[in-house]
Amino acid sequence: MTGTFYCGKCGDLLFDSEGDTRRFVAAEHQPCPSCGGSGIRAEVTVEKKVTCFDQMSMKAKDARGTSSTMKVGGSLSVDGTVAHIEQVVDKRARTYKKKVTLTDGTVVKDVEGPLDDQSLHGPQKKDD
Structure with missing residues (x-):
């Protein structure tokens, strides 16, 4: 100041x-x-550094109404950690993929597998 x-x-x-x-x-x-x-x-x-994050999310439904989502972008956690997140939930193919990379290049999560495998992600949401 x-x-x-x-x-x-x-x-x-x-x-x-x-x-x-x-x-x-x-x-x-x-x-x-x-x-x-x-x-x-x-x-x-008074000067303060501000960091902005962008995130893109897409949701698609097939003819049967089954939805799939894809999210890509930055995220800021409560402790101030910044990460890049790539996540795909394909309900039609029943697959899940998520990769979380910190700004220094450290990969903190990189999982891929069947959507029914609860060890890959948190509790499953009901279909929309």
Whole structure:
């Protein structure tokens, strides 16, 4: 956080901080040396890094109403870990595939097999 503080009356620069605005705010404020004004106009900049994730999901139904899904994209877990997820649930062929890769390239999950094998994934949802 950086801040620049000006006289509220004449606009002269009173203090320009490089990283710690608390030094100015905590100090006892003196009147402006140029005009004697006691008001302050502050311009404070706060920066925060923001990361965006995209995810694509597709769902298809065959003539019998059996649905299949595919999901691809990024995910952010509660602990802040970022991962790329590829998942295909093919209910017609009764297969399941999921691969989870961290941003450093570490593969944390790579499973493929029959959809009925509950060891591959969590509890099965009912057909839509």
